[in-house]
Amino acid sequence: MYNNLRITGLASPFDTEEMVGKLMETEKVKLNRVEQDKQLLVWKREAYNDLNKDFANFILNTRKEFGLTTTTSTGAMVSNSYEKLTWVKSATSSNESVGTVSTTAKAMSGSYNVEVEQLAEGVKMASSSNITVEGGTKDNLASQFGLDEGDVIKFSIDTKNGTKEFEFTGSQSINDVVKAINNAKVEVGEGDNKKEVSLGVRAVYDANIDRFFFQTEGTGTDTWIKIDDKSVIDGKNGFIEGDNSLLKLNTNQKSDSEGKYRGKNARINFDGAEGIEIGSNQFTINGMDFNIKSIGSFTATVDTNIDAFYEKVEKFVEEYNKLVEKSNLLLTQKKYRDYLPLTADQKKEMDKKDIELWEEKAKSGLLRSDELISRTMRNSRTWMYENIEGVEGSFKHLTEIGISTEKFSQGSLGGKLSIDEIKLKEAIRKDADGVLELLFKSPDYGKGELEGVTSYKSDRELSSEQLQAKRKQSGIVTRLYDNLILGMQDIINKSGIGDDSNLYRNVKSNMLIDFVTKHSSISMIDKDVMKLESKIDDLNVYLFEKENHYYSKFAAMEKALSRMNQQSMWLMQQFSN
Helix, strand or coil, rough: CCCCCCCCCCCCCCCCHHHHHHHHHHHHHHHHHHHHHHHHHHHHHHHHHHHHHHHHHHHHHHHHHHCCCCEECCCCECCCCCCCCCCCCEECCCCCCCEEEECCCCCCCEEEEEEEEEEEEEEEEEEEECCCCCCCCCHEEEEHHCCCCCEEEEEEEEECCCCCCCEEECCCCCCCCHHHCCCCEECCHHHHCCCCEECCCCEEEEEECCCEEEEEECCCCCEEEEEEEEECCCCCCCCCCCCCCCCEEEEECCCCCCCCEEEEEEEEEEEEEEEEEEECCCCEEEEEEEEEEEEEEEEEEEEHHHHHHHHHHHEEEEEEEEHHHHHHHHHCCCCCCCCCCCCCHHHHHHCCCHHHHHHHHHHCCCCCHHHHHHHHHHHHHHCCCCCCCCCCCCCCHHHHHCCECCCCCCCCCCCCCCCHHHHHHHHHHHHHHHHHHHHCCCCCCCCCCHCCCCCCCCCHHHHHHHHHHHHHHCCCHHHHHHHHHHHHHHHHHHCCCCHHHHHHHHHHHCCCHHHHHHCCCCCHHHHHHHHHHHHHHHHHHHHHHHHHHHHHHHHHHHHHHHHHHHHHHHHHHHHHC
């Protein structure tokens, strides 16, 4: 930044550069100390951010492992209720050619008889014979159907989604008709809720067999189409509707009094409940998801998947224990006070391996006994062993299902969980729904002390009474996530978000609102680092001026010595003369 060309030592025997360098070493002590303080803060910020990412990834990964969140095709994360978890119970069908079944946690264990009397259908139409006229080509509509110049093909299709008008000329092809129908959109809703949706019909032309196919996308009696053929074809039939149309469309269904062709509902008998009509062949009854394929009967059997349930809980405990272990390591790590961050000059005199070993010790213990981390882990442990209020199942306390804290060991802060496999599996066998409720129960938002509180409201916005009520009514895993999120927000205020804000927003969409609005996205450590950087700039200016001051003193000495030498030479010349 500051460069001056200096020529020294011409009139004196002194090594000015060396002397000034040694003087400046003393002056640099304060700068080195401030730079070391800054480096310690930067390392501390990195350590906080690394742990916070571990907290975030623990929540995201275990949620995903449990099935509490799923990722859509666009990458968005969607939350699922624990009642919809698919691994809790297993379901089998006695005849999968008639129907298959899968289940959620909400389904009751047992066997269920299912009889399929009719499958759901949509409206289907197909050409009864070849549609291209004798000698015609498929290049365009005029040639394919023998149309006259000026003939206009015009029709409208009406569905439950809306009405769409179509118009074609003889120069267009049958593929243009197919494309227009398949891409047709209609507007639904009003005002701000208005949006475009598909018309709800599909068309296909198979050139190999010269047939046109037309059907609705949906099934059931709520699905319908109405066709109004307005084609102007001199001396010929209409284009799209009726057996005598150019497309020769035929359907086994009859139109109703309004001229609508309607689909059919599936009709089933379910375990004594007869004549159930459903508009689709995929449907849910009592928490079981069915996919019926043909007329017939089968038995659906639902059982609690004890091994899968146990493995999910075991995996969660393993991941939690890893988090506890890392937190405890940071809180108990030895601090080496004699190992300060190396200065640039010190690094020049060391090899890479020695620098790494030195900095490993210098970074050790930066978060020893840290209050933010201690409080977060303490709150997480404490709330794990509080009874849960408002449960309907058999269990209110974690130890009732065989999960407890590991025995204390020397040199550890404790907090890890251990599982009694026999007791947990017995609890799952006895009351799987009760175990789920113990783990994942949501508080009763909008009721009692939580009146006016929603799941989207941050814990920081709650009063102490509301926060206590929310914790007491929450399941063990839900409590843990909430306590970790609170701790993460404290760490974010302290050290910032690092390089991945989306990670924290995936944990909770409004997690960073306070940090952005109240702290302007600048953490406490960031502020301290900026202060030290300003101080470093001031010290660098001071050192530059101090170095110039020393050089000016030596320059004055050189000048005085030069003048003295000149006077000595003049005197010697006088004596010689």
